[in-house]
Amino acid sequence: MKEEMLADVVVYKKDDSFIGKLIKQSAWVFMSLPFVVYIIMFRYVPIGGWVMALQNYWPGKNIFQKQWVGFDNFKMLFEDPVFFQVLRNTVAISAIKLFSGMFFSILLALILNEVRNLKFKRITQTISYLPYFISWVVAANLVLNVLSIDGGIVNEVLLALRIIDEPIMFMGIPKLFWWIAGASHVRKEVGWGAIVYLAAMTSINPNLYEAATIDGASRLQRIKYITLPGIKSVVVLVLIMNIGQLLNAGFEQVYLMSNGRVIEYARIFELFELDFGLKMFRYSFAAAAGIFKSVVSIVLVFSANLLAKLLGQERLV
Amino acid sequence: MLLKRRSLEDILLDTFVYVSLIFLIIVTLYPFLNTIAVSFNEGLDSIKGGIYLWPRKFTTFNYRSLLGRQQIYHAAWISLMRTVLSVVFGVLSTAIVAYTLSRKEFIFRKFISVLVIVTMYINGGLIPTYFVYRAYGLTGSFWVYVWPAILHAFNVIIVRTYIEGLPDSLIESARIDGAGEIRIFLRIIIPLCMPVLAVVALFTAVAAWNAWFDVFLYNPSSPKLSTLAYELQKVLQSAQAMSASMEQAMSRAAAGTGEVTPRAIRATMTVIVTVPIAVVYPFLQKYFVHGLTLGGVKE
Numbered sequence: 212m213k214e215e216m217l218a219d220v221v222v223y224k225k226d227d228s229f230i231g232k233l234i235k236q237s238a239w240v241f242m243s244l245p246f247v248v249y250i251i252m253f254r255y256v257p258i259g260g261w262v263m264a265l266q267n268y269w270p271g272k273n274i275f276q277k278q279w280v281g282f283d284n285f286k287m288l289f290e291d292p293v294f295f296q297v298l299r300n301t302v303a304i305s306a307i308k309l310f311s312g313m314f315f316s317i318l319l320a321l322i323l324n325e326v327r328n329l330k331f332k333r334i335t336q337t338i339s340y341l342p343y344f345i346s347w348v349v350a351a352n353l354v355l356n357v358l359s360i361d362g363g364i365v366n367e368v369l370l371a372l373r374i375i376d377e378p379i380m381f382m383g384i385p386k387l388f389w390w391i392a393g394a395s396h397v398r399k400e401v402g403w404g405a406i407v408y409l410a411a412m413t414s415i416n417p418n419l420y421e422a423a424t425i426d427g428a429s430r431l432q433r434i435k436y437i438t439l440p441g442i443k444s445v446v447v448l449v450l451i452m453n454i455g456q457l458l459n460a461g462f463e464q465v466y467l468m469s470n471g472r473v474i475e476y477a478r479i480f481e482l483f484e485l486d487f488g489l490k491m492f493r494y495s496f497a498a499a500a501g502i503f504k505s506v507v508s509i510v511l512v513f514s515a516n517l518l519a520k521l522l523g524q525e526r527l528v
Numbered sequence: 529m530l531l532k533r534r535s536l537e538d539i540l541l542d543t544f545v546y547v548s549l550i551f552l553i554i555v556t557l558y559p560f561l562n563t564i565a566v567s568f569n570e571g572l573d574s575i576k577g578g579i580y581l582w583p584r585k586f587t588t589f590n591y592r593s594l595l596g597r598q599q600i601y602h603a604a605w606i607s608l609m610r611t612v613l614s615v616v617f618g619v620l621s622t623a624i625v626a627y628t629l630s631r632k633e634f635i636f637r638k639f640i641s642v643l644v645i646v647t648m649y650i651n652g653g654l655i656p657t658y659f660v661y662r663a664y665g666l667t668g669s670f671w672v673y674v675w676p677a678i679l680h681a682f683n684v685i686i687v688r689t690y691i692e693g694l695p696d697s698l699i700e701s702a703r704i705d706g707a708g709e710i711r712i713f714l715r716i717i718i719p720l721c722m723p724v725l726a727v728v729a730l731f732t733a734v735a736a737w738n739a740w741f742d743v744f745l746y747n748p749s750s751p752k753l754s755t756l757a758y759e760l761q762k763v764l765q766s767a768q769a770m771s772a773s774m775e776q777a778m779s780r781a782a783a784g785t786g787e788v789t790p791r792a793i794r795a796t797m798t799v800i801v802t803v804p805i806a807v808v809y810p811f812l813q814k815y816f817v818h819g820l821t822l823g824g825v826k827e
Binding site: 239322429505 | 578644741806
């Protein structure tokens with residue numbers, strides 16, 4: 212009897228070693244192994260490709276023929292005036308999108324929360340998510356149609372109201388591009404963005420509203436003193452999470468909506484990489500711009516994480 | 529009982545609520561409805577403007593003409609294949625990785641978790657990724673649409689969190705009954721994870737169906753590998769390069785030779801590409817709202 216127990220203990224101990232565990236968990240190891248290889252091949256090897264920014268990369272040459280140039284590409288990048296234009300446009304477009312997107316999503320959530328006709332509320336919500344699932348190819352085209360100078364509805368309405376005398380070519384005004392990008396982003400994502408705030412509103416204790424009503428609070432006062440404070444933590448969380456995205460201005464949208472006339476206000480990092488890299492064959496130079504963007508984004512993510520911790524929020528990463 | 533009287537504030541607030549929601553509905557739906565109307569209107573008539581919600585000179589010519597082109601069917605087939613394969617491989621691989629990462633005793637749990645999560649924040653970027661895929665022989669190939677898309681860190685985390693929420697006793701009792709790991713995964717984990725896997729499938733499918741940039745980047749010179757989304761993108765980009773007078777001239781020339789006008793092609797292609805999503809959308813709606821709340825509970 213005693214010996215048997217002892218044997219059990221020995222077996223247990225043997226099982227606890229790394230090799231023992233490896234054998235015992237071999238099924239899990241075999242299940243995950245192909246995906247570890249996959250992740251390294253498809254996600255990490257391209258990061259390893261960053262070394263090309265330190266070279267004068269030309270495809271086709273083998274690795275020994277590569278010419279190492281140190282940080283020359285970065286030096287050139289920071290001396291290029293177009294680079295600062297790119298940085299300005301990227302930050303401006305994404306900041307406009309972030310703040311207007313959040314503002315209108317919160318507003319929509321507050322409005323939907325005031326609708327008492329549940330059927331109308333559900334239908335409106337369903338319609339409001341729809342554009343989120345339609346590609347930017349379609350969305351950008353719809354925006355261009357609506358703003359077009361021949362027969363676009365915006366120009367027609369403005370003409371009919373006699374606000375303007377002749378149609379305005381909205382997509383040809385450089386300074387307007389940031390705001391059109393922001394507005395079309397809001398149109399596409401406002402309904403989807405509102406979901407998270409609506410979810411936060413449903414978790415507010417209904418007793419608070421009842422008590423406030425008995426105390427004579429009006430609906431606006433209830434929104435101001437109960438609903439808004441109730442979703443404050445979610446708003447802060449969404450804001451922090453998006454700080455890491457400040458250099459992501461939304462490549463597809465900007466690429467599809469921009470044109471030669473507005474390029475000075477539309478050229479963001481990815482457009483810069485495409486134009487200089489794949490069109491002008493300055494691969495290493497363009498890669499350096501991409502790396503700059505990635506590195507700054509990582510710094511932003513970790514700063515946001517630190518900020519979240521300081522504010523007593525959950526960890527994000 | 530107190531007399532219930534609607535105050536002025538109440539009336540104003542309700543008016544504001546309904547007016548702004550109706551405005552939202554119009555802004556969301558009008559461009560789509562207008563595009564549908566233009567797609568059913570005679571091309572040469574459309575360039576005069578003034579088409580709103582209903583075609584003025586009704587015709588199915590635009591559809592008959594576009595759907596008579598072989599290229600459309602081929603592109604639709606490629607779009608469908610990439611969507612189906614991305615969903616099948618994507619859901620399966622996400623489930624497998626998420627399951628192994630949900631096992632607390634798994635010796636590589638920490639290592640693989642870090643490996644996965646880092647990819648959420650760092651990627652190679654456009655140019656290095658392009659050359660690496662080219663070195664793999666993925667350029668000029670159909671598989672460049674599928675392989676890069678099958679495993680996304682965010683999906684893995686959602687599914688892992690979901691599996692961690694399942695009662696351990698289910699798996700334990702299966703193990704006591706002698707079920708192997710593969711059997712547990714296929715017979716217990718997969719069926720229990722259906723709701724969250726449906727969300728992953730939906731997002732993967734929408735992304736695959738809508739994708740055009742990878743076609744543009746990796747396969748620009750292989751018409752056989754073009755997709756519907758890319759065909760639409762080409763039509764729209766060429767339209768943007770055109771001035772209004774050029775477009776009118778082209779429309780007249782097209783109408784003269786019995787072709788579809790550029791504006792009609794644009795509208796009709798937009799409808800053809802969007803309809804599949806609009807059709808499945810109402811059925812899947814309940815899943816993705818659920819999915820977003822799942823995303824919200826991630827650590």
